[in-house]
Amino acid sequence: MMKRLCAALLCGLICPSLPAETRIAILDFELKDLTLAPGIPAELERTAAIRPLLTEELASAGYSIVSIPPSVQQAANAGAGYLFDHADAAADLGRQFEADFVLVGRLHKPSFLFAYLMGHLVRVADRRLIGNFITESKGPGKQLVVKAVETLADKIDGALENRYSPPPPGSSKIR
Template structure:
């Protein structure tokens, strides 16, 4: 092989490896579960608020352009989640669900509401390869209107992005 052929081969190899290294992380964002332990739990307003959280998180993570969001249909998530909190507690099973969907990472989340005045976002970042949680996030939200929810989700997205920047596969 002449020098020109060798240079072309090396250039191609560098291009392939750098493209693989810079490939966007694939993240599966599961729906948030509502863990409402107030005296009047699971009101329609709170159920709707909680249902809005995964789409808000997907939008927040997508803004950077660094991640590919992997869709997990409701039926697949429901089938994998044998009961309330199952995927939240068993990270290896959440990782398997992510693996089936082609994800590198899975976010499993609960919206915990112990009071009418505040609630928490509890989230695990699961590494699909390790089949284990690599980070846990606890975000306190004081109040229950849309602006508070959006701020909590944006804070969560920032923390997830910081972890992923350190934990590149």
């Protein structure tokens, strides 16, 4: 009995407990298109690509990505922009899926020449907005969207654990 107790105590001193993985729910990005031709298929496709790209980047840094079904996200979103503007509602959604943080995103397109990837990072535990991130993307090219997502991932990680390393300039792969 004494040997087991000593072994348990020794293991506790030698083997530090591993920190829990940070769990992030990344919601589908919504498009806020203010141009004269809103909602064209190319923009809807670009908007739909942001979440998978961001998921890949943050997962590569070791974050655990929490999946929330689109139907559940839509049910929680009382209207366009609701979750983006209501950190408490986003946190409640994240709590249902045991996330530590929820990222609510928007592609804001005021012009044909540029768009902004916007993200609100909400801490589920206290239902507070802890980060408001904006990254500009100029032009419609897929490579420009990838680079903007990498920049957004770096900003999000900067507010969390600083473990993401964006690819060097010119090395981003087109996905």
